[in-house]
Amino acid sequence: MESYSFPDLNQVIKIIQITDTHLLANGDQELLGVNTAKSFQAVIDGIHRGEFAYDFILATGDLAQDQCSQAYTRFAEMVKPLEKPVFWLEGNHDIQPAMYQGLTPFPQIQSEKHILMGEKWQVLLLDSHIPTLSKGELSQDQLNWLARKLEEYSERFTLIALHHNILPTNSAWLDQHSLANSEALTTILAQFSKVKAILYGHIHQEVDRFWLGYRVLATPSTCIQFKPNCDRFTLDPMPQGWREISLFPDGNIETTVRRLNENNFLPNFHATGY
Ligand SMILES: Nc1ncnc2c1ncn2[C@@H]1O[C@@H]2COP(=O)(O)O[C@H]2[C@H]1O
Numbered sequence: 068m069e070s071y072s073f074p075d076l077n078q079v080i081k082i083i084q085i086t087d088t089h090l091l092a093n094g095d096q097e098l099l100g101v102n103t104a105k106s107f108q109a110v111i112d113g114i115h116r117g118e119f120a121y122d123f124i125l126a127t128g129d130l131a132q133d134q135c136s137q138a139y140t141r142f143a144e145m146v147k148p149l150e151k152p153v154f155w156l157e158g159n160h161d162i163q164p165a166m167y168q169g170l171t172p173f174p175q176i177q178s179e180k181h182i183l184m185g186e187k188w189q190v191l192l193l194d195s196h197i198p199t200l201s202k203g204e205l206s207q208d209q210l211n212w213l214a215r216k217l218e219e220y221s222e223r224f225t226l227i228a229l230h231h232n233i234l235p236t237n238s239a240w241l242d243q244h245s246l247a248n249s250e251a252l253t254t255i256l257a258q259f260s261k262v263k264a265i266l267y268g269h270i271h272q273e274v275d276r277f278w279l280g281y282r283v284l285a286t287p288s289t290c291i292q293f294k295p296n297c298d299r300f301t302l303d304p305m306p307q308g309w310r311e312i313s314l315f316p317d318g319n320i321e322t323t324v325r326r327l328n329e330n331n332f333l334p335n336f337h338a339t340g341y
């Protein structure tokens with residue numbers, strides 16, 4: 068697949084990450100008592116109110132909960148007011164044919180998985196989805212593609228994005244659904260010196276830490292949140308959020324999670340899963 072290029076982005080590159088929107092075919096449907104279309108709309112409004120002048124948006128998977136093309140169409144219609152290009156990758160709840168069917172009619176939505184920004188940076192979007200499973204894995208094809216791109220563009224700083232968490236969350240119920248072959252990923256990354264950060268969704272909670280020299284980042288969902296450090300399924304009342312990322316020409320990264328001021332979309336806290 069072709070690369071998408073932003074040739075003029077040579078100063079600070081600004082990216083918004085939205086993740087785990089879990090939209091449903093019918094806009095009135097709920098996930099554990101949360102209308103995911105309404106909570107996503109509140110996040111979109113929050114992004115609008117903010118002053119972060121983003122260049123594009125990364126949507127890191129689980130865009131739909133029910134794998135229906137109508138949910139993806141809803142996603143594409145809802146992000147229109149954000150105006151900038153939107154790139155996406157697959158989560159465990161997503162499914163390719165419906166995703167392409169729902170998303171590709173919208174010119175704002177880009178299916179490229181390699182983004183070149185100016186002359187200093189690139190983003191590589193990986194597909195860690197294994198059909199019918201919640202845990203993730205990078206196929207040999209994905210790993211080969213990653214190695215090829217890192218080799219070909221080895222002079223660029225790199226941000227890697229995927230759906231599944233590469234590090235455990237200290238929550239047994241959730242950690243069984245992590246990326247199963249994180250070592251295969253890091254073995255490849257270790258051969259290149261300019262990989263700066265690894266960004267994911269899936270765990271519906273914030274992570275921002277340094278690990279093996281990489282900035283490892285995870286971001287709240289636009290709908291329900293998972294409480295950190297809980298061995299059993301536990302929801303968190305924290306408000307919905309998104310992430311702002313600034314990439315500097317010297318390889319530095321500044322990033323912040325933004326959340327809505329309050330959670331007007333509280334889930335059913337008695338739920339034991341979904
Ligand atoms: N009670 C549970 N125990 C284990 N896994 C669960 C439970 N409830 C939901 N899940 C799965 O865990 C996944 C974590 O986030 P996802 O949104 O990808 O989808 C979730 C479900 O597939």
Ligand SMILES: [Fe+2]
Nearest residue numbers: 129158159269
């Ligand atoms: Fe997920």
